[in-house]
Amino acid sequence: MNEPNQPPKLPPQMPTAKTPPPLGDDPAERVAITGVVSAVESILRQPRRVMFQLREPGAGKVITALVLIAVVCSLIYGVIVGSFSGGDQWWAAPVKTCAGLLIAAVICLPRLYIFASLSGSQARLLEIVGLVAGLLALMTVLLIGFAPVAWLFSQSTESIVWMGFLHLLFCFIATAFGLRFMNAGFAQSQAKSNAGFNTWVIIFLLVLLQMTAALRPLLGTSPHFLPVEKKFFMSHWFDCMK
């Protein structure tokens, strides 16, 4: 029998999943990110270095570099998207690709800050902005990696549906890696739950998908720069498949 004042024994602790060490533990993470090249290197190879630098006083410079990467890379990938139709799309598609990504990020940013705070996260607004900038930078850098493949396919097909599917596939893969980076950053902000972040991810994806309809045509041609008729992306896709 147990002693009356003795609490029942706890079951032995299961070995917990490997938790990442605190940011800045590794001296390499403390090395400042000095420019665009260093930012590209860090976002691919040392994402924790980016996360750490976003908490440091010079975070503004890192964010500027990340946004610059996102703008340049999305413009380049936009040229590949525009190469499918040529003509006005040579300039319209890059502008729309870049603008679509930035608008989606700006639209979703306040919600992420609110959701993060509701989840108990200690992250400052600047850090959240930095994580979103990191997401965009990583996404677009990866899209540049897909660019040769996308270009080859865009030159060897006339099917808008197939090309649209391919771009969405590449975008989905790139976004998955970008969101993984954000998730790792979010995990360092001492949030008690991931529910807010997961909800934000779904909303961000929906906004991105809606951009394919709101900024159409990204692939085909049209006399108008922006659509005259309002549509949801599902309806737009079904129309394209008809």
Added chain:
Amino acid sequence: MNIAPGNVSAMMTTKAPMTAINNPPAARQFQTLLRGEADALHGWLHAGDATRMLRDGAVIAVGAGLYGAAMGWWRAPEQALFVAIKFPLIILLTTLGNALLNAMLAPLLGLNLTVRQSVHAVLMSFTISAAILGAFAPLTAFMVWNAPPLTEHFASSRTTYSSIQLAHVVIIAFAGIAGNARLFQLLQRLADGNRRGARRVMFAWLAGNLFLGSQLSWVLRPFIGSPHLPVQFFRAHAMAGGFFESVFNSFVYLFKLIFS
């Protein structure tokens, strides 16, 4: 100057083996690559020797070129020349086309490799595959030599064509699997035994290379050639369509059929 026998033996035992290890002759390096000696290959990747990459490119050009020549010879000598150029070209263009993507995916999936190292690793696996293909080239040539000629008057049954086609698929698949098995061993060594990371990187690279390589082979068709079509380097509509597109179109067709 006279050298005492003792000094010669001392030179042989101290200097010569060191030179052999640091800079082995090309044939020995080739054997090391085929054996997949992970420690040596790991060293090569970190040394970043451009000559070694060029040598790998040359092995691909010769190995895949010879196999391509044997493949195209069935249709016509010109076709043999075309395929001897096209086959290595597909391998090299796939490596270059995916270089950036592969280099980005490696660190994201757990392997910290530079662009040069990832290109070299992929190139090594293709080199092994090309060497195997080169070794199979005489056998393929013999098989083609025994087959009825693939001219406009090709009257043989469909069986001959299908058998040769199937033989090519089996040989190329074998070469590909062997090359990738060696690549996996190397990636494991690079990942310090992290099998999961190595597997993720290998499958990501494999998927990307398969995707681009398939489309490139579609663009650069024909390889065996058709008896009823002229011998050409490119088909007239080389850039039209592709394998993945036709599969995708079938899905869209079925989708429309179900939901309309």
